[in-house]
Amino acid sequence: MALIVQKFGGTSVGGLDRIRKVASRVKQETDAGNQVAVVVSAMAGTTNQLVSWARDIGPMHDAREYDTIVASGEQVTVGLLAIALQNIGVDARSWLGWQIPVRTDEVHGAARIESIDTELMRARLASGQVAVVAGFQGIAPDGRIATLGRGGSDTSAVALAAALSADRCDIYTDVDGVYTTDPRIAPKARKLDAISFEEMLEMASLGAKVLQTRSVAMAMRHNVKLQVRSSFSDAPGTLVVNEDAIVEQEKISGIAYSPDEAKVTIEGLPDEPGTAAAIFGELAANHINVDMIVQSATGEGQGADITFSMGRSDLARAMELINASKDRLAFYNLSAAENVTKISVVGMAMRSQPGVAKTMFETLAERGINIEVISTSEIKISVLIASEYTELAVRSLHTAFGLDGED
Amino acid sequence: MALIVQKFGGTSVGGLDRIRKVASRVKQETDAGNQVAVVVSAMAGTTNQLVSWARDIGPMHDAREYDTIVASGEQVTVGLLAIALQNIGVDARSWLGWQIPVRTDEVHGAARIESIDTELMRARLASGQVAVVAGFQGIAPDGRIATLGRGGSDTSAVALAAALSADRCDIYTDVDGVYTTDPRIAPKARKLDAISFEEMLEMASLGAKVLQTRSVAMAMRHNVKLQVRSSFSDAPGTLVVNEDAIVEQEKISGIAYSPDEAKVTIEGLPDEPGTAAAIFGELAANHINVDMIVQSATGEGQGADITFSMGRSDLARAMELINASKDRLAFYNLSAAENVTKISVVGMAMRSQPGVAKTMFETLAERGINIEVISTSEIKISVLIASEYTELAVRSLHTAFGLDGED
Numbered sequence: 001m002a003l004i005v006q007k008f009g010g011t012s013v014g015g016l017d018r019i020r021k022v023a024s025r026v027k028q029e030t031d032a033g034n035q036v037a038v039v040v041s042a043m044a045g046t047t048n049q050l051v052s053w054a055r056d057i058g059p060m061h062d063a064r065e066y067d068t069i070v071a072s073g074e075q076v077t078v079g080l081l082a083i084a085l086q087n088i089g090v091d092a093r094s095w096l097g098w099q100i101p102v103r104t105d106e107v108h109g110a111a112r113i114e115s116i117d118t119e120l121m122r123a124r125l126a127s128g129q130v131a132v133v134a135g136f137q138g139i140a141p142d143g144r145i146a147t148l149g150r151g152g153s154d155t156s157a158v159a160l161a162a163a164l165s166a167d168r169c170d171i172y173t174d175v176d177g178v179y180t181t182d183p184r185i186a187p188k189a190r191k192l193d194a195i196s197f198e199e200m201l202e203m204a205s206l207g208a209k210v211l212q213t214r215s216v217a218m219a220m221r222h223n224v225k226l227q228v229r230s231s232f233s234d235a236p237g238t239l240v241v242n243e244d245a246i247v248e249q250e251k252i253s254g255i256a257y258s259p260d261e262a263k264v265t266i267e268g269l270p271d272e273p274g275t276a277a278a279i280f281g282e283l284a285a286n287h288i289n290v291d292m293i294v295q296s297a298t299g300e301g302q303g304a305d306i307t308f309s310m311g312r313s314d315l316a317r318a319m320e321l322i323n324a325s326k327d328r329l330a331f332y333n334l335s336a337a338e339n340v341t342k343i344s345v346v347g348m349a350m351r352s353q354p355g356v357a358k359t360m361f362e363t364l365a366e367r368g369i370n371i372e373v374i375s376t377s378e379i380k381i382s383v384l385i386a387s388e389y390t391e392l393a394v395r396s397l398h399t400a401f402g403l404d405g406e407d
Numbered sequence: 408m409a410l411i412v413q414k415f416g417g418t419s420v421g422g423l424d425r426i427r428k429v430a431s432r433v434k435q436e437t438d439a440g441n442q443v444a445v446v447v448s449a450m451a452g453t454t455n456q457l458v459s460w461a462r463d464i465g466p467m468h469d470a471r472e473y474d475t476i477v478a479s480g481e482q483v484t485v486g487l488l489a490i491a492l493q494n495i496g497v498d499a500r501s502w503l504g505w506q507i508p509v510r511t512d513e514v515h516g517a518a519r520i521e522s523i524d525t526e527l528m529r530a531r532l533a534s535g536q537v538a539v540v541a542g543f544q545g546i547a548p549d550g551r552i553a554t555l556g557r558g559g560s561d562t563s564a565v566a567l568a569a570a571l572s573a574d575r576c577d578i579y580t581d582v583d584g585v586y587t588t589d590p591r592i593a594p595k596a597r598k599l600d601a602i603s604f605e606e607m608l609e610m611a612s613l614g615a616k617v618l619q620t621r622s623v624a625m626a627m628r629h630n631v632k633l634q635v636r637s638s639f640s641d642a643p644g645t646l647v648v649n650e651d652a653i654v655e656q657e658k659i660s661g662i663a664y665s666p667d668e669a670k671v672t673i674e675g676l677p678d679e680p681g682t683a684a685a686i687f688g689e690l691a692a693n694h695i696n697v698d699m700i701v702q703s704a705t706g707e708g709q710g711a712d713i714t715f716s717m718g719r720s721d722l723a724r725a726m727e728l729i730n731a732s733k734d735r736l737a738f739y740n741l742s743a744a745e746n747v748t749k750i751s752v753v754g755m756a757m758r759s760q761p762g763v764a765k766t767m768f769e770t771l772a773e774r775g776i777n778i779e780v781i782s783t784s785e786i787k788i789s790v791l792i793a794s795e796y797t798e799l800a801v802r803s804l805h806t807a808f809g810l811d812g813e814d
Contacts, residue, residue: 016464050483057423057487058494065493068501069486072479076457079476080464086472087465094475098505099550143506 002167003125004029007039007135007157011174012231013077014044023084026130030090037121037131037164039157040081042073063108067147074134082132092130095121097145102138104146111146113138113155116163133160154215162222169226171211176230177238178203178210180403181255185391188398190405192253196243199253202346202380216240243348252347252356252401255394262315263340263372263384266322268303268332276306278329282321288314292375292384307373309384312338340372341390344382345397357381363400369393409574410532411436414446414542414564418581419638420484421451430491433537437497444528444538444571446564447488449480470515474554481541489539499537502528504552509545511553518553520545520562523570540567561622569629576633578618583637584645585610585617587810588662592798595805597812599660603650606660609753609787623647650755659754659763659808662801669722670747670779670791673729675710675739683713685736689728695721699782699791714780716791719745747779748797751789752804764788770807776800
């Protein structure tokens with residue numbers, strides 16, 4: 001007998017028929033003799049409706065009221081799923097964040113879970129009752145509802161699995177696992193049987209949308225065995241586990257890409273200490289995250305150039321801030337490009353096998369794709385390229401690193 | 408400075424614009440220096456949607472889950488109204504049933520309020536903060552959300568007003584007060600400036616839909632000064648108060664009618680003790696409420712006839728039950744009529760002025776309207792008549808008792 005935490009997102013519970021299907025899924029686990037806690041999101045569309053009401057009612061925004069409004073979505077789903085389970089003979093009850101309780105910090109709208117009291121729930125699980133848990137919500141120190149921010153239901157599920165010392169946390173989604181790359185642009189993409197937390201973290205932060213970065217980081221910290229699998233099929237998904245648990249380590253796990261990037265170039269900066277700090281300090285103070293950075297001195301007396309990438313949505317604000325500092329920074333030219341994409345090669349084995357960068361750069365060069373910026377970490381190499389080459393780059397790298405499956 | 412409880416129903420908060428109007432209403436009271444707690448229902452249509460989901464998800468029904476689902480509607484409204492108030496410069500926060508807490512009994516789906524802890528809320532009100540309270544909900548002894556049943560927001564408002572010892576409880580609705588009769592069928596109907604609790608109770612239970620019977624009874628018990636007024640105009644409404652507080656006592660306050668009645672006649676019952684008990688005991692056991700009853704012995708050896716009225720929706724079930732007992736009850740004929748209406752004359756002064764019944768019967772007789780059943784209480788006389796005479800009877804009685812206003 002195992003204790004399983006299951007998580008179903010908004011699409012999986014987006015209607016009464018789908019909720020009944022989720023109930024059948026849960027029953028498969030209880031029929032197999034397992035204890036089950038199932039975490040659910042709001043029905044698809046509900047959260048968007050609630051968020052837009054909360055925004056449109058007036059320009060001033062109270063995050064505590066926002067949380068009260070938005071958390072109602074999951075409240076509906078847990079009640080419906082509990083009834084659906086009872087109707088197929090499975091003992092079940094709903095749990096709201098404040099009922100468990102899931103205690104969070106005081107940052108309404110983007111709260112962090114601080115503790116989950118599972119004593120009562122454990123007793124119910126042990127008696128064979130399924131716990132149907134509202135994701136995305138908890139109770140703040142002020143006694144009011146707090147939400148974890150968008151996608152917070154993944155985090156709720158992982159945190160609950162950690163608190164319950166669950167044997168597994170199954171994240172049900174509309175894809176059937178984690179792929180070597182996006183199957184929509186690379187038909188030879190393969191589903192991975194397993195991937196390490198570290199790799200998943202890179203993949204998630206690089207745009208593979210199957211799991212929230214935050215939930216992967218939490219699973220890694222608490223060593224929660226995650227499984228990403230499909231709501232719509234019984235096929236096994238992808239296990240996201242500790243590196244040691246992966247028997248057959250692949251050299252490269254996947255190729256990720258992030259299309260929503262922009263590039264900024266500042267030319268002719270004074271080549272003296274403190275210049276970079278001045279620019280990036282200003283951006284950070286305005287909550288603009290900068291990703292890849294390249295600085296090059298152009299030669300004696302000509303000053304330095306800095307190029308960096310960032311999320312496209314912040315570009316206009318960043319340009320405004322830098323332009324406003326033109327006199328102080330004393331650069332002679334500022335330019336930006338929106339049509340850039342970040343392509344990343346991710347894999348644990350990279351650490352011990354230094355040929356990865358070479359293969360990557362050669363593969364792109366052979367296709368005539370210019371690399372504008374490069375950045376590396378222990379388990380990934382990212383490059384910025386012109387967006388028009390995205391598909392070509394992803395497919396070529398997928399083949400070059402031996403990831404292609406049977407088509 | 409006074410402490411006012413305001414209550415707005417689903418139509419009054421049925422959209423963002425309407426919620427903003429409610430906020431202005433609340434601001435009028437705070438601008439006047441009053442402390443305000445405002446109780447709101449779910450946005451119009453929301454509760455119906457939630458109820459139908461809870462019903463359609465499966466035939467088995469868990470009232471605790473039903474409550475969890477349905478109570479989410481008010482949760483959305485309180486958050487939106489609190490934000491709307493903040494946006495016009497009024498300090499406000501939302502309160503859910505479990506946050507106050509409003510403690511109820513364990514009868515999920517139709518819970519009764521047992522106590523309201525107002526200590527924290529009082530402190531906030533005293534500091535000038537408006538309390539925006541979710542109607543219709545509380546927390547049961549099992550720690551789960553309980554709802555008060557349909558129309559429960561009126562009850563929430565009155566209970567809160569009692570707990571806070573509020574100076575007044577204003578019930579905002581889509582009519583501008585309590586009328587002497589239904590203006591839709593009697594154009595000369597007049598708005599009452601004041602009505603006693605007892606009269607309002609009779610009017611409410613007789614089909615005047617402005618206030619829930621249960622909330623009137625609670626207001627009477629705790630002597631909460633109620634005011635029924637319009638959400639859409641600034642005109643003063645109708646005060647529902649203790650009899651003593653009404654200076655100019657009208658002889659008759661109003662004419663009520665209830666069209667959803669049915670009449671059952673059982674002929675030739677054995678004229679012996681226990682017959683009535685057998686019939687009505689059986690109906691009561693099946694939760695069928697019987698209203699007016701007339702029993703007549705038809706003469707030596709011929710047995711007795713019993714005629715009674717009841718809600719039309721229960722008629723088919725009642726007929727089935729009685730027919731099933733035909734052998735045991737030994738009657739010789741059973742018949743029913745659906746086209747009957749109950750007309751009632753209501754007024755405190757009736758107690759001291761015995762001419763009311765005479766005027767009522769004479770007025771109906773003059774119009775050729777046959778009275779089928781009569782029942783009386785201390786402050787009302789009700790008769791059952793053929794439905795086709797409803798308008799004629801209401802208008803004639805309205806004139807006969809001097810209730811007609813300027814047309």
